[in-house]
Amino acid sequence: MPELAIVGAGPVGLYAAYYAGFRAMRTVVFESLPFVGGQIATFYPESLLYDVPGFAEVRGDELIRRLEAQARRFPIDFRLGTRVTRLEPAGDAVQVHFEPETKERSENASANPRGALSVAAVLLTTGIGRFVPQPIPSPEIESFRGRGLDYHLADPATLSGKRVLVAGGTQRGVELALALASVRADVVLIHRRDRLAIPSELQDRLRASPVRFLPFRELAALEGTLRVERAILEDPRDRAREAVAVDAALPCFGFSAHADDLSSFAVRLDGDAAVVDPxxxxxxxxxxxxxxGASYPGKVRILAADFGEACTAVNNLAGAIVPGAPVFPGYSSHRQGAAQRPRPARVLRNP
Ligand SMILES: Cc1cc2nc3c(=O)[nH]c(=O)nc-3n(C[C@H](O)[C@H](O)[C@H](O)COP(=O)(O)OP(=O)(O)OC[C@H]3O[C@@H](n4cnc5c(N)ncnc54)[C@H](O)[C@@H]3O)c2cc1C
Known part of the structure; x- marks a missing residue:
C-alpha cells in the first residue's frame, strides 16, 4: 500500500513527490491532465519566470522538466489522466477514489481504471482545480476524440512528420504550433480573426517559422473513416469552405479550471482552496x-512560497504517519544518499 497519495502534478505536486521520495515514502501521484506541470504546462510553458529561487530567469517548460526529473529520482507511481473524485476517512487510512479523466485516455481503460486506493495520508496540491479544455460544440467533431482529435497533446514529438491542424489563436495554440513545427510536423494554424492576441516576440517567431497561419478560418467539420483525414475550414465572413488534409486536429480554445472535487474531499474550504493550519x-x-489549493492568512500564490509549503506539509505528514520519523528531516547535505528513510531520533544518554 502506498503511504502517500498526492492529488495534482502541478509544480507543487511534483516538488512534493520528490520530497516524499526524499523522506522515503511510497508515493502515488494522481493528475487529471495527461501531462504534468499544472498551470505552467497548460497556460505558459514558453514564458520566462523571474522569481524562482536559484534562477535569474527560467522558461516554464524547463522548470517543469527539472521538477519532473528531480521527482523521478524516486520510484513514484504517476497516474496521469486520472481524476480524484472523493476522499473517504477509513480508520488509520484514507480511501482515495479515482476515475479516468480524459476521453482520449479512457479508451485505454486498463491504463487508468476507475477505483479506490487506501493510503496513510493524502496531500492535496490541486492548485486552482482541474483544467478542462473548452470543447468544440459539435458532436460530429467530438466523435473523433482519440481518433486524431486531441485536446491534450502531451508530447509534440509523437506527431513528427504528420500533417497537423492547430485551431485557436491562443498563446498555447501558437506555442503548440511552433513546438510541432520544431519536430518537423507540417502545421496549419487557424484563427477566426486575423489578429492573434499574443506577445510580439511570439508573433515574430511564428512569422519566422514554417507554420502556415490561416486567418479567418473556423473548424467546421472533420472527416475520415477510421481516423481524421480531412478538416473542413470555414471563413466566418462569407461561409466559404475548403478542405485540408490532416492526420491530427488539436483545438486550443483555452481551459477552464474546475475545483468542484474539493467539496467531496471533506475538507474545510475558503473559496476554492482547503483551509490549512501552520x-x-x-x-x-x-x-x-x-x-x-491551500489557504491561510497571508497566503501568497507564487511558487517560491508554494514549494516551502510542500516541504512543510510532507515533513509534518511524515512525522505523523511514519513510525519514529521526526518532522525535521535533518539537513540533506549531511546525508550520504538522498533516499534513506530517516531512523528514529537517537536518545542521547549521560555517560
Ligand atoms: C499566466 C500565469 C503566469 C504565472 N506566472 C508566475 C510567475 O512568474 N511566478 C510564480 O511564482 N507564479 C506564477 N504563476 C502562478 C503559478 O503558476 C502557480 O502558483 C502554480 O502553478 C501553483 O502550482 P500548484 O501545483 O499549486 O497548482 P497548479 O499549477 O494549478 O496544478 C494543480 C494540478 O492539480 C490537478 N488537479 C486538480 N484537481 C485534481 C483532481 N481532483 N484530480 C487530479 N488532479 C487534479 C490539475 O489538473 C493541475 O495539473 C502564474 C500563473 C499564471 C496562470
Missing amino acids: TMATSAPRVWAAGD
Whole structure:
C-alpha cells in the first residue's frame, strides 16, 4: 500500500513527490491532465519566470522538466489522466477514489481504471482545480476524440512528420504550433480573426517559422473513416469552405479550471482552496494541502512560497504517519544518499 497519495502534478505536486521520495515514502501521484506541470504546462510553458529561487530567469517548460526529473529520482507511481473524485476517512487510512479523466485516455481503460486506493495520508496540491479544455460544440467533431482529435497533446514529438491542424489563436495554440513545427510536423494554424492576441516576440517567431497561419478560418467539420483525414475550414465572413488534409486536429480554445472535487474531499474550504493550519494540515484527518489549493492568512500564490509549503506539509505528514520519523528531516547535505528513510531520533544518554 502506498503511504502517500498526492492529488495534482502541478509544480507543487511534483516538488512534493520528490520530497516524499526524499523522506522515503511510497508515493502515488494522481493528475487529471495527461501531462504534468499544472498551470505552467497548460497556460505558459514558453514564458520566462523571474522569481524562482536559484534562477535569474527560467522558461516554464524547463522548470517543469527539472521538477519532473528531480521527482523521478524516486520510484513514484504517476497516474496521469486520472481524476480524484472523493476522499473517504477509513480508520488509520484514507480511501482515495479515482476515475479516468480524459476521453482520449479512457479508451485505454486498463491504463487508468476507475477505483479506490487506501493510503496513510493524502496531500492535496490541486492548485486552482482541474483544467478542462473548452470543447468544440459539435458532436460530429467530438466523435473523433482519440481518433486524431486531441485536446491534450502531451508530447509534440509523437506527431513528427504528420500533417497537423492547430485551431485557436491562443498563446498555447501558437506555442503548440511552433513546438510541432520544431519536430518537423507540417502545421496549419487557424484563427477566426486575423489578429492573434499574443506577445510580439511570439508573433515574430511564428512569422519566422514554417507554420502556415490561416486567418479567418473556423473548424467546421472533420472527416475520415477510421481516423481524421480531412478538416473542413470555414471563413466566418462569407461561409466559404475548403478542405485540408490532416492526420491530427488539436483545438486550443483555452481551459477552464474546475475545483468542484474539493467539496467531496471533506475538507474545510475558503473559496476554492482547503483551509490549512501552520503544519499545512486540513480539517480532515490525514489530509494535508499545499500550493495554490491551500489557504491561510497571508497566503501568497507564487511558487517560491508554494514549494516551502510542500516541504512543510510532507515533513509534518511524515512525522505523523511514519513510525519514529521526526518532522525535521535533518539537513540533506549531511546525508550520504538522498533516499534513506530517516531512523528514529537517537536518545542521547549521560555517560
Ligand atoms: C499566466 C500565469 C503566469 C504565472 N506566472 C508566475 C510567475 O512568474 N511566478 C510564480 O511564482 N507564479 C506564477 N504563476 C502562478 C503559478 O503558476 C502557480 O502558483 C502554480 O502553478 C501553483 O502550482 P500548484 O501545483 O499549486 O497548482 P497548479 O499549477 O494549478 O496544478 C494543480 C494540478 O492539480 C490537478 N488537479 C486538480 N484537481 C485534481 C483532481 N481532483 N484530480 C487530479 N488532479 C487534479 C490539475 O489538473 C493541475 O495539473 C502564474 C500563473 C499564471 C496562470
